[in-house]
Amino acid sequence: MSDSKPHFETIAIRAKMNQTAEKEHSTPLFLTSSFTFDSAEEGAGIFSGELAGNLYSRFSNPNTDEFINKLCLLEDCEMGVAVASGMQSVYLPMAALLQQGDHIVSSSAIFGNSLYIIKNILTKNGIEYTLVDVDDNAQWEAAIRPNTKMFYVESPSNPTLKLADLEFLGNLSKKHDIIFTIDNCFATPYLQQPSKFGADIVMHSATKYIDGQGRVLGGAILGKEKYVKPCYDFNRRTGASLSPFNAWILSKSLETLALRMEKHCENALALAKHLENHPEIEKVIYPHLPSHPQYELAKKQMLHGGGLVGCELKGGKERGARFLNALKMHSLTANLGDTRSIATHSASTTHSKVSTEDQLKVGITPGFLRFSVGLEHIDDIIKDIDNAIIASK
Numbered sequence: 001m002s003d004s005k006p007h008f009e010t011i012a013i014r015a016k017m018n019q020t021a022e023k024e025h026s027t028p029l030f031l032t033s034s035f036t037f038d039s040a041e042e043g044a045g046i047f048s049g050e051l052a053g054n055l056y057s058r059f060s061n062p063n064t065d066e067f068i069n070k071l072c073l074l075e076d077c078e079m080g081v082a083v084a085s086g087m088q089s090v091y092l093p094m095a096a097l098l099q100q101g102d103h104i105v106s107s108s109a110i111f112g113n114s115l116y117i118i119k120n121i122l123t124k125n126g127i128e129y130t131l132v133d134v135d136d137n138a139q140w141e142a143a144i145r146p147n148t149k150m151f152y153v154e155s156p157s158n159p160t161l162k163l164a165d166l167e168f169l170g171n172l173s174k175k176h177d178i179i180f181t182i183d184n185c186f187a188t189p190y191l192q193q194p195s196k197f198g199a200d201i202v203m204h205s206a207t208k209y210i211d212g213q214g215r216v217l218g219g220a221i222l223g224k225e226k227y228v229k230p231c232y233d234f235n236r237r238t239g240a241s242l243s244p245f246n247a248w249i250l251s252k253s254l255e256t257l258a259l260r261m262e263k264h265c266e267n268a269l270a271l272a273k274h275l276e277n278h279p280e281i282e283k284v285i286y287p288h289l290p291s292h293p294q295y296e297l298a299k300k301q302m303l304h305g306g307g308l309v310g311c312e313l314k315g316g317k318e319r320g321a322r323f324l325n326a327l328k329m330h331s332l333t334a335n336l337g338d339t340r341s342i343a344t345h346s347a348s349t350t351h352s353k354v355s356t357e358d359q360l361k362v363g364i365t366p367g368f369l370r371f372s373v374g375l376e377h378i379d380d381i382i383k384d385i386d387n388a389i390i391a392s393k
């Protein structure tokens, strides 16, 4: 047998903390705020970092360590920090690595709260920004200034599933000494490992596919030690830490990530193909459909097309809202990446406060629907959608 690295599935299941003296098979839960020392000398050694050991669960706990160490292996990253939510994973690298006078270039098609941080919180600290179209390489290059310190991107983007060219951004950021950061929560490390294309920091809302069952919030920052260590130090002091309980859930969830993503993607592709032939659907967006404008890129950087499908229902905003009300099985909820299928009509819900003009700028047309395709039987998913299309006419 070769001694090459184990496969993704094997790491996700077998990477775990050391067994305790109880010889348990499944990782136990360490619900404790602090840890004891056998002597003053041992305490001093752990505090100074000369000795390994846990001190206090704000910055070290066996459950959070297991979760983050496993995720580092899966993302092929040197170091990680587990944090309380996906939003904290977005904010922490910006807070820890940027300072007054710096400039960040971000894709405009990002989660609303991430955009809020860039536009409203970073600017308060004297950090400038430029927004670019995620799929326009020339815009990224043109936006670079002498004080540009960071690129921020989501790929695929929310909700219109456009892709960033990760290899291009990896090379560009290296050339200009810019920290390339990416929110990888839509793809997960199973479908896409941005560090292989030159990303310096990879963030996750673990709340999404990593949990995968809509139970807990969590976030992770992974990447090169020189960038992640300042994030760890910042979080150690400011304390937006992941709880051991959530880390325990999330580490166990990782064990089934590969299986779940295979099925999410299989169902999503089947739904996308079905909708593409539907007379009431104007267009379908799915990265692994040949009709996606970046199909070749999607094939290059993503193992499968992901669990999200976008489409344009004929009949505009009013029909979109009627469609949502006519669904019987799909959940109407502000989450994605769950075992349960979720439907969103962006114009009447998530983006209702954004002007129609701004919605159109990021590709949200009045009848745009986003499906987070779950793990129910595909026939039931399609039936629910088809029935709601008819009922909303």
Ligand SMILES: Cc1ncc(COP(=O)(O)O)c(C=O)c1O
Residues within 6 Å of the ligand: 085, 086, 087, 088, 090, 111, 154, 158, 183, 185, 186, 205, 206, 207, 208, 217, 218, 219
């Ligand atoms: C792309 C993306 N990033 C980050 C977040 C924030 O994650 P959390 O809700 O875990 O804070 C979300 C949440 O919806 C998201 O869609």
